[in-house]
Structures are given as structure tokens and as C-alpha cells.
Amino acid sequence: MxxxxxxxxxxxxxxxxxxxxxxxxxxxxxxxxxxxxxxxxxxxxxxxxxxxxxxxxxxxxxxxxxxxxxxxxxxxxxxxxxxxxxxxxxxxxxxxxxxxxxxxxxxxxxxxxxxxxxxxxxxxxxxxxxxxxxxxxxxxxxxxxxxxxTLVRDLNAPVSATAAPGGVELVPFDRRYDEETRLAHNEAYADSPTAMIPDRESWPSHATGLPTFLPDASVLALDSDKPDGNEVVGFLFTLDHVGVDGRPAVLLHCLGTRPSWRRRGLASAMIGNALTACRAAGHHRAELHVGGDNREAVRLYTRLGFAHTGRGHxxxxxxxxxxx
Ligand SMILES: CC(C)(COP(=O)(O)OP(=O)(O)OC[C@H]1O[C@@H](n2cnc3c(N)ncnc32)[C@H](O)[C@@H]1OP(=O)(O)O)[C@@H](O)C(=O)NCCC(=O)NCCS
Structure with a gap:
């Protein structure tokens, strides 16, 4: 030794x-x-x-x-x-x-x-x-x-299309909404006891300022009835990533729906939208991390074709x- x-x-x-x-x-x-x-x-x-x-x-x-x-x-x-x-x-x-x-x-x-x-x-x-x-x-x-x-999904498997709720438009991430998205994020995660609630300074390093951030494969949900401020009602951030098998993958890094918009299919629509964009950009595998106690999210992901990898911490x- x-x-x-x-x-x-x-x-x-x-x-x-x-x-x-x-x-x-x-x-x-x-x-x-x-x-x-x-x-x-x-x-x-x-x-x-x-x-x-x-x-x-x-x-x-x-x-x-x-x-x-x-x-x-x-x-x-x-x-x-x-x-x-x-x-x-x-x-x-x-x-x-x-x-x-x-x-x-x-x-x-x-x-x-x-x-x-x-x-x-x-x-x-x-x-x-x-x-x-x-x-x-x-x-x-x-x-x-x-x-x-860690859950995984093969991007070549078909994506079942879920429409966004009426009055909501899904768009690729747009930097003009960065601060508004931070506020939507903090509202969505307010009740998650161990979640990070970033301030303005730490927000870029949370996702949208990371070198691996993929804006075109990330999604914002905008409420068309509120054109000035407060229109971001949901978000999904996607990052370039090395998968648990050591091969390139995308990471669905952070997903949230403002509480008053939940259970209307918004997260399902944002995930479907992001998976389609990732596949169109030539990616083959998507991964995400989810808390084992976050039953709502685990159910949502498994319904959308994600499977357990057995890896976790x-x-x-x-x-x-x-x-x-
Ligand atoms: C997890 C989270 C993103 C889900 O967002 P959402 O927009 O409510 O998700 P959806 O509406 O697509 O799906 C949620 C449930 O609503 C149901 N639903 C969808 N449309 C519906 C409708 N029109 N009427 C009633 N229920 C509906 C879905 O079937 C799903 O139920 P199920 O999981 O029992 O099948 C949201 O709860 C959230 O932001 N949580 C805090 C942050 C968080 O935990 N993020 C995930 C971290 S990994």
C-alpha cells in the first residue's frame, strides 16, 4: 500500500x-x-x-x-x-x-x-x-x-405532444425575460425546503449564465394576457451534459410552474417541447435529477418516458x- x-x-x-x-x-x-x-x-x-x-x-x-x-x-x-x-x-x-x-x-x-x-x-x-x-x-x-x-430518456423514443394550456405560449429561452424568470423560479420553488432561491447576483450561475446553458433547448411559458411583466408562468432550463454512461447528453436541469398554473399540463408541454428541440438539435439522450420525495415530479417524468438509472446521491x- x-x-x-x-x-x-x-x-x-x-x-x-x-x-x-x-x-x-x-x-x-x-x-x-x-x-x-x-x-x-x-x-x-x-x-x-x-x-x-x-x-x-x-x-x-x-x-x-x-x-x-x-x-x-x-x-x-x-x-x-x-x-x-x-x-x-x-x-x-x-x-x-x-x-x-x-x-x-x-x-x-x-x-x-x-x-x-x-x-x-x-x-x-x-x-x-x-x-x-x-x-x-x-x-x-x-x-x-x-x-x-438520476432519470434518463432516449430522445429517439417518440414524444407525446401535450398542448400548453390556453393563453400560454411556449418560446425558447429569451434573455430579455431573465430577471422575470428568476422571480418565477423563486415563486415555483418557494415551498421546496432544500431548493436554492437565487438572488440577482447568484442567479446567472444557477443556470442561464452557465457556459453549458442551451437557450434554444430551454423553454419559457408566457401568459399572453400579461404582456408587461409577470408573464413568465413556467420555465425549463436545459444544459449540455455528460451522461451517467460517459456519453454526451442534455440535462433537464430546472423545471418549474408558478403555483397558480399547476395541474393544467404546463410542465408536460414544456418537457415535450424541450425534448423535441433537443432531438432536432441532434441530441440522443436526456437526463435529469429529481428528489425521491418529490412525488409529483417523479410521476410526471415517468409518465413522459423517463426511467430510473439507479444512480443517485x-x-x-x-x-x-x-x-x-
Ligand atoms: C413539478 C411541477 C413542475 C409540475 O408542474 P405542472 O405544470 O403542474 O405539471 P403538469 O400539469 O404537466 O402535470 C402535473 C399533474 O397535473 C395533471 N394534469 C395535467 N393537466 C391537467 C388538467 N387539465 N386537469 C387536471 N390535472 C391535470 C397531470 O396529469 C399531472 O398529474 P399526474 O402526475 O398525477 O399524472 C410543479 O409542481 C412545480 O413547479 N413544482 C415545484 C418545483 C419542482 O419541484 N420542480 C421539479 C424539480 S425536479
Whole structure:
């Protein structure tokens, strides 16, 4: 067994970390960034002190593990700290537990340094294909908030056409409606406890400003009776993506219908519209991630031909031991 060399990450690790993340995503996806630009942005995230908040393990000069504690800001009376524990399969026995212990310790320090008066909530993701780490987390009193599963659809299979409800026009994404779409998004996701509710600043990195965003395969639903403002009643964002089989795919990344427009077939029509656009653009496979507890959405997707891949990850949280 080789001895791993441990050190903090540095900005020049971007390519090596991108390789590690891509290899791990291929085996057991948890939604890590797999493009160098996004990994670079992650390492340069405001508030992330690389020297203290990250740890990498090298095996003969190759990075085989990465740990990170990230201050995700304060929620209602609590500091949220994200723990990232990424280990190449070849190094799991040596690195997973060591990183886990370091992350818990570092998270406690981070809270004391930055928000000594607030309790912390630790959050992390763990792939369905990593039962050992799931057990490690359960033993450390983490509990699963929810599972997210990856569903897939062959774009060559016929798409059943669902018409949009009367008075609604479906159009490809149009940047003029970007801010209005953000408001529609935040209204649609207001009741989803773990959903991100982006502000103006963080909105572009949510979808419409990403380099992988596909505007022509994304859909806006516009209420024709409200020509000035408030007319975006539904949206579906599509991204260029590498599928769970390692081949090119599109990702139906984010879908929502404003509450007063639900159960009229709008989401079904937007999905049908996007799938047709993706197929016309030469794509063959569509994937999406859905929360296992989001029954409405799972039913909708399976009705429209999406199937489970068996790939998915759990989102887990716990109070740090020092706060209990
Ligand atoms: C999930 C979501 C997008 C569904 O949007 P929607 O526009 O209501 O979806 P649809 O109307 O196409 O389908 C929803 C249900 O309404 C039913 N429906 C469709 N037309 C209908 C009509 N005219 N009358 C009654 N019911 C109807 C559909 O059959 C479907 O029911 P089923 O799943 O039991 O078959 C919406 O609930 C939402 O925005 N949720 C919050 C965000 C979210 O969870 N997004 C998905 C993340 S993965």
C-alpha cells in the first residue's frame, strides 16, 4: 500500500481536481463540477481559505482525494457548512475516514472562528454507490434529508405532444425575460425546503449564465394576457451534459410552474417541447435529477418516458458534535 501525501489544495490543482471529480462522477455521481472553469471558480469561491479549508491526498503525484469545508452562509439562526469528501475508488480505504474526521474537526474550528455565537449545521452529499461512507456518516449521526435520483430518456423514443394550456405560449429561452424568470423560479420553488432561491447576483450561475446553458433547448411559458411583466408562468432550463454512461447528453436541469398554473399540463408541454428541440438539435439522450420525495415530479417524468438509472446521491445533515 502506498503512503498518501496530504497537503492543502492550491489553484494550480485545477486540472488534477477536474480529473478526479470527473472520474468519481463517472462511477458514483453526486453532482460535482467536471469542467475546469467551474472547478477553478469553486477553488476561488469567496470565503474559501484554501490553506485551511481544503485538504488533498496525492498518490505518487496524482491527486486521489479532496476534502473541503465551505461556509455556505447563515440560514435561520444557523451557520451552514458544506463538507465535500471526494475520494478515488483506489484510495477509499486509506482516505475516506481520514478526510471525514478532518472535515468534522475543521468545520468546528470554522464555526468558532467566523460565527462563534451561532450553532452550525453540517451538510454533505454521498453517492448511492458508496455504502461504506454512508455508514460512516450514519455512525457520526448524519441523517438523510433526501435522495436525489438520476432519470434518463432516449430522445429517439417518440414524444407525446401535450398542448400548453390556453393563453400560454411556449418560446425558447429569451434573455430579455431573465430577471422575470428568476422571480418565477423563486415563486415555483418557494415551498421546496432544500431548493436554492437565487438572488440577482447568484442567479446567472444557477443556470442561464452557465457556459453549458442551451437557450434554444430551454423553454419559457408566457401568459399572453400579461404582456408587461409577470408573464413568465413556467420555465425549463436545459444544459449540455455528460451522461451517467460517459456519453454526451442534455440535462433537464430546472423545471418549474408558478403555483397558480399547476395541474393544467404546463410542465408536460414544456418537457415535450424541450425534448423535441433537443432531438432536432441532434441530441440522443436526456437526463435529469429529481428528489425521491418529490412525488409529483417523479410521476410526471415517468409518465413522459423517463426511467430510473439507479444512480443517485443522498443529501445528509447533522449538528457538529461540539454543538450537541
Ligand atoms: C413539478 C411541477 C413542475 C409540475 O408542474 P405542472 O405544470 O403542474 O405539471 P403538469 O400539469 O404537466 O402535470 C402535473 C399533474 O397535473 C395533471 N394534469 C395535467 N393537466 C391537467 C388538467 N387539465 N386537469 C387536471 N390535472 C391535470 C397531470 O396529469 C399531472 O398529474 P399526474 O402526475 O398525477 O399524472 C410543479 O409542481 C412545480 O413547479 N413544482 C415545484 C418545483 C419542482 O419541484 N420542480 C421539479 C424539480 S425536479
Amino acid at each position: 502506498t503512503v498518501l501525501r496530504w497537503r492543502p489544495a492550491v489553484l494550480t490543482d485545477v486540472d488534477a481536481l477536474t480529473d478526479l471529480f470527473a472520474a468519481c462522477e463517472q462511477k458514483d455521481p453526486v453532482g460535482l463540477d467536471v469542467e475546469p472553469d467551474r472547478v477553478r471558480a469553486r477553488l476561488a469561491m469567496p470565503g474559501l481559505d484554501l490553506a485551511r479549508d481544503t485538504l488533498v491526498a496525492e498518490d505518487a503525484g496524482r491527486i486521489v482525494a479532496y476534502g473541503e469545508t465551505a461556509d455556505m452562509g447563515t440560514g435561520p439562526g444557523v451557520l451552514r457548512i458544506r463538507l465535500t469528501n471526494v475520494v478515488d475508488k483506489s484510495a477509499r480505504d486509506q482516505a475516506t475516514r481520514r478526510l471525514h474526521d478532518w472535515l468534522i474537526e475543521r468545520a468546528s474550528q470554522l464555526r468558532k472562528e467566523r460565527w462563534p455565537d451561532l450553532p452550525a449545521m453540517l451538510g454533505t452529499r454521498c453517492g448511492a454507490g458508496d455504502p461504506e461512507r454512508l455508514q460512516l456518516l450514519a455512525d457520526a449521526d448524519f441523517s438523510v434529508v433526501r435522495w436525489e435520483w 443522498a443529501i445528509l445533515t447533522c449538528r457538529p458534535p461540539t454543538d450537541r
